[in-house]
Amino acid sequence: MSDLITEEKMNTEQAAALLGLSTVTVRQLVNAGALGCIRLGRRPLYRFTREHVADFLQRMEARPVAA
Secondary structure (H helix, E strand, C coil): CHHHHHCCCECHHHHHHHHCCCHHHHHHHHHHCCCCCEEECCCCEEEECHHHHHHHHHHHCCCCCCC
């Protein structure tokens, strides 16, 4: 938990730029449960850690198909 407090957070625009996606797509991924985040407030503000982004990319990585 202490890492979560001290780790630098990204806003939606920064996370989208890092992923090479639009902010709309990032919000859709969060709402679908595919991309983790920290939600703040009633009208959620999303904050992302590098771990959130890395976990998402690892799950999306294409796996080679056995021949």
